[in-house]
């Protein structure tokens with residue numbers, strides 16, 4: 001069956017990808033590799049759930065099987081959820097198909113077999129547009145499309161797994177920081193902060209407005225003053241708070257990419273030409289060591 005084929009190891013993301021296909025009035029077939037996944041996927045609005053049944057529990061072992069299945073099905077497009085495992089699988093499948101691949105598309109449209117995709121390049125400094133005809137593989141991150149609902153039947157197809165990948169051990173990832181993606185308010189410190197002890201003025205402001213503390217990459221990765229989970233930007237957390245207040249953050253594109261969906265952006269920086277002011281709803285030019293304690297005091301009343 002021609003049309004668009006979808007895979008994600010995250011069920012919620014698979015549902016969003018079906019939403020994209022349905023927005024474009026195409027038929028959506030969702031792939032999965034276990035009966036449990038097949039059962040969950042029947043209600044996300046796909047036209048069909050294709051359960052590729054083999055003797056491996058690991059999706060990593062099905063790259064070649066997927067490529068053969070897509071060829072045989074005359075698929076137009078294979079859309080994969082951009083998770084760590086999804087990206088890995090997408091590259092394998094594109095390799096076996098020897099076809100084009102677009103990584104982490106920020107927007108997609110599909111018209112008469114022609115795919116138009118946009119993706120950020122150079123850390124978000126430019127947007128690249130690509131137009132592709134013929135079967136290709138695309139990865140898409142969560143949060144781009146609205147999920148839909150609807151019921152689908154499951155078709156089970158026997159496939160051969162390539163059992164070279166084996167699971168030896170699993171261990172939980174120990175996360176030290178807070179989950180900034182859920183935060184309603186965020187205070188963000190940048191390299192304008194002189195000493196680690198000075199984090200106190202940011203923490204005091206955060207406490208006054210019930211905010212979580214975030215930072216720029218350098219604060220976490222170079223100075224190690226906050227856990228890496230707490231840095232915001234294209235390679236860190238992408239946040240959507242109601243209020244974001246930056247202190248001593250210059251506002252380079254890689255950072256601003258992570259806060260552009262904040263409802264209100266307030267920037268405090270001593271350099272009036274700092275790029276953060278171009279993204280800010282309210283800007284305060286001055287020394288944060290003077291301004292932030294005054295602001296905290298004023299908020300506390």
Ligand SMILES: Cc1cc2nc3c(=O)[nH]c(=O)nc-3n(C[C@H](O)[C@H](O)[C@H](O)COP(=O)(O)OP(=O)(O)OC[C@H]3O[C@@H](n4cnc5c(N)ncnc54)[C@H](O)[C@@H]3O)c2cc1C
Pocket residue numbers: 122123189190191192193215216217218219231232233234235236247248249250251252253254255258268269270271274286287288289
């Ligand atoms: C591929 C790539 C990916 C990246 N990903 C990310 C990312 O995800 N997140 C991220 O944050 N960065 C990322 N970066 C780094 C990014 O390019 C910037 O270098 C970084 O965001 C700058 O951090 P900053 O604003 O804290 O520091 P700076 O650019 O050094 O800015 C410090 C600011 O503090 C101000 N300042 C100094 N003293 C005071 C004072 N007393 N009061 C008020 N203001 C003061 C200065 O005027 C200045 O504007 C990435 C870079 C690359 C190349």
